[in-house]
Amino acid sequence: MRIAVIGTGYVGLVSGACFSEFGTETTCVDLDQTKIERLKKGEIPIYEPGLEDLVAKNAKAGRLNFTTEIASAVAGASAVFIAVGTPSRRGDGHADLSYVYAAAKDIARNLTGYTVIVTKSTVPVGTAREIERIVRAERPDADFDVCSNPEFLREGAAITDFMRPDRVVIGCESDRAREVMRQLYRPLYLIETPIVFTTLEASELIKYAANAFLATKITFINEIADLCEKVGADVHDVARGIGLDGRIGRKFLHAGPGYGGSCFPKDTIALVRTAEEHNSPVRIVAAVVEINDKRKRQMAERIIDAGGGDLTGKTVGILGVTFKPNTDDMRDAPSLDIIPALLKAGARVKAYDPVGMHEAEKLLPGVEWVEDAYKAVENADVAAILTEWNEFRALQLPRVAEIMNRPVLVDLRNVYNLADMAQAGFEYHSIGRPAVLPDARLATSDGKIVELKARA
Known part of the structure; x- marks a missing residue:
């Protein structure tokens, strides 16, 4: 099986390297010629423990390749992963999907044979349907399915998270697409990783809901920490006392200066905006965003x-x-x-x-x-x-x-x-x-x- 990964940012590069470690022939594509040349030389543009060695190992074995030519990467691929950036859009906070939709058009022009187009980027509900519409409009003759396969990678532990995840979420609607995705993730079946097959919309929402819930836990313990300071309690004691409750859990109950990074800030805002558009506000998440800022x-x-x-x-x-x-x-x-x-x-x-x-x-x-x-x-x-x-x-x-x-x-x-x-x-x-x-x-x-x- 051969796959292509569009985008060599954090998600694309880690995913591509890990799929190649599974034994899948993987080609990572990026429009940035300089970045691709650096990657071919083994120079990693991001800091992630273990990634440099993983890329070097699989590139040497011939399973991992880098190119700026999307045509050669997509043609004949069983699956093409879209892993481009989805930053917050200026002005309204929505996820900027321009790179995703541009990638969809490029993929459509170069499809040959049955292909599963997979969104790995974090995208709002409805994006997979729009990708399907774009590809169908560009290539009415194309034989393809669209899947949603959100990533759950923690920076600093991304390789472990990909190789030994808590779960893999896959949204798709055809048996052919499910079979392709099962084959790609077969190494994880062998270690009994839960594989959650669901609808496109549920898969897209799972990613945002998960990040929003974790951001809420962080914000909750931060507000409890402020109260601890007023009453003379130690937030470590409080966090341990509630975290030992199996219904709550100990993770993400560490008080600090607020969450940051590439996911929580933009994903919580995007979820708030999506909920507003559908007249179903998520008031807890909106409060989390305000408090964290x-x-x-x-x-x-x-x-x-x-x-x-x-x-x-x-x-x-x-x-x-x-x-x-x-x-x-x-x-x-x-x-x-x-x-x-x-x-x-x-x-x-x-x-x-x-x-x-x-x-x-x-x-x-x-x-x-x-x-x-x-x-x-x-x-x-x-x-x-x-x-x-x-x-x-x-x-x-x-x-x-x-x-x-x-x-x-x-x-x-x-x-x-x-x-x-x-x-x-x-x-x-x-x-x-x-x-x-x-x-x-x-x-x-x-x-x-x-x-x-x-x-x-």
Whole structure:
């Protein structure tokens, strides 16, 4: 079996590499000549652990190829996956489907024999039907079916998610299409992965509903964290206490600065807009979008307050700028709201990220980029952890305290233990937990003082 994947962004490149690892002859197509030439040389344009080796292995075996020529890739393919970008459309927040529909036209012109056209991109309900209409109008003689096969890849763990997924969702309507998709995913049948066959519309909605639910869990625990700070509770205790309930689950109950990345922000907005169009508003999701946007801006205020309320002429050290660890993705990262607010407040900002600085420097002018975490906090009046990279979990705290002007740390990811920070002499502010004061006591956000031994 031979397939084509249109688009070599995050989803397309990972999917293409993983299908080739399954033994399927795969051709990845992109209009960007420079990107294709880099991929042919083994240069990976995104940071994803394990992807470089996987691409190199399958390219060497002849199972994975890259081209700008869509005609040769599509002709004779059993399935063609559309994996192009669907960013939020300016003005109304709807998913921009222009790249999807352009790909559909290109595929239609080059079809030979029966082909399954599969949407891998995240698309609103009704997109598969529109693709079918476009292809039929372009090529009335074509023999094809359209399927929906949404991706559920976490950046930083995408290969594992593809190879050992919780489930595979496939929306299609013909037995021929189902059989092609079964063959493609046959290696996952062997490890008893649930394969969910459903309608086109249900498949498209499953992707948005899943991301919206996870975004809601994040937003819920963030609001509970704010309440914890007011009443003197520890959000870690609350999250564990509710997460052990099998009906709730422990995942995505980690308080922080709000969700970001390539999926949750655009997908929640797109779901809200789709629901509005069908006169069936999803009010919970709309509230999640609003709360999350505000939260990122509120995080900047926390850092400003920790710096004494006025950052004019002061130095802020930033640790981590990507939206999550193990990726260089800066899309909708909290840092894109937080750092400009600090600069506007008059701060000098020094920042370090293990892999994200090349992307970040294009988006965050005015920041001084340094080569390691200690350079970022050296002579800083306040430091802040924005991304929970592993190397930030084991900083030499006495060294950090010594090289800072004042040992003040705002930890937006709750990396450290309260007692450890008190012992190291820090003023420590985290999310959903009392602040550690310089005299090793804890304080709730309403000013209540609590002895450390009673809370640590």
